[in-house]
Amino acid sequence: MNSPIIGVVGAGTMGNGIAQAFAVAGHAVVMTDIAQPALDRGLKTVDASLERLVKKEKMTADAKATALANITLSTDLGALAGADLVVEAATENLGLKLDVFAKLDAVMKPDAILASNTSSISITRLAAATRRAGQVIGMHFFNPVPVMQLVELIRGQQTTDATYTAVEALTRAVGKAPVAVRNSPGFVVNRLLCPMINEAVFALGEGLATPQAIDDAMRLGCNHPIGPLALCDMIGLDVELAVMQVLFEGFKDSKYRPAPLLVEMVEAGWLGRKTGRGFYTY
Numbered sequence: 001m002n003s004p005i006i007g008v009v010g011a012g013t014m015g016n017g018i019a020q021a022f023a024v025a026g027h028a029v030v031m032t033d034i035a036q037p038a039l040d041r042g043l044k045t046v047d048a049s050l051e052r053l054v055k056k057e058k059m060t061a062d063a064k065a066t067a068l069a070n071i072t073l074s075t076d077l078g079a080l081a082g083a084d085l086v087v088e089a090a091t092e093n094l095g096l097k098l099d100v101f102a103k104l105d106a107v108m109k110p111d112a113i114l115a116s117n118t119s120s121i122s123i124t125r126l127a128a129a130t131r132r133a134g135q136v137i138g139m140h141f142f143n144p145v146p147v148m149q150l151v152e153l154i155r156g157q158q159t160t161d162a163t164y165t166a167v168e169a170l171t172r173a174v175g176k177a178p179v180a181v182r183n184s185p186g187f188v189v190n191r192l193l194c195p196m197i198n199e200a201v202f203a204l205g206e207g208l209a210t211p212q213a214i215d216d217a218m219r220l221g222c223n224h225p226i227g228p229l230a231l232c233d234m235i236g237l238d239v240e241l242a243v244m245q246v247l248f249e250g251f252k253d254s255k256y257r258p259a260p261l262l263v264e265m266v267e268a269g270w271l272g273r274k275t276g277r278g279f280y281t282y
Helices: 013-024 036-055 061-069 094-105 125-126 161-175 189-205 211-222 228-235 239-249 261-269
Strands: 006-009 031-032 072-073 085-088 114-118 135-143 150-155 177-182
Touching: 006 013, 006 150, 013 036, 013 061, 013 072, 013 135, 013 177, 031 036, 036 061, 072 228, 085 094, 085 239, 094 114, 114 161, 135 177, 135 261, 150 211, 161 177, 189 211, 189 228, 189 239, 189 261, 211 228, 228 239, 239 261
Parallel strands: 006 031, 006 085, 031 072, 085 114, 114 135, 150 177
Antiparallel strands: 135 150
């Protein structure tokens, strides 16, 4: 790919972070969402993120202006017709992603690559919803995208070597570290991380310790930068539950059963930082 045009579907936490990473690396980026206010919030987030870099003297004001100018916004998926790579970063919902993939397949160039930022859903299944299954791949970025280096690159059953090679090179070119992962529920990081968080919720539900004590124990005893319950609040309890449900359905193994307290808190609408309340109050 020679300075490809990048499309990003979804202007939320992950989408705007992905857009920022590509824009800073000099790519023209088209960021789409279903509503203009979501796009405006996404661009405002990118602006604030870049301004922090300027204040820390890690970026010049001119470089910030150039990066912002590289991003265009649209509520129309048709705006992605000229993109060489589109990264879907919609909500972690299989039905929604299948619908988005079918619509993207209809508007994208025949030779364009379609990637998903899904954290747990089968790339093989998403690819099957398109007529370009060989050009579908998983690009699982990590939050916060501008800071975290890792990108899990997930090959579906149909993903071609050419697609993988092109996306791997592009990932490195934007300063990220790609790790090859086979298609499997939760891939690598969430296969390990989310059950640990889920077990912390089990421990809390059993009254083993307070949220702060559980988090302090993992920070001080295992050198984790953030405790599992605080991390869950940052990720979103609904996202953690969705991943656990994918793991449970995918492996049919009781060790992936979502903690009852996690289910109850999601039902209550206590989703973490984004709602002001999770295991902690914000």
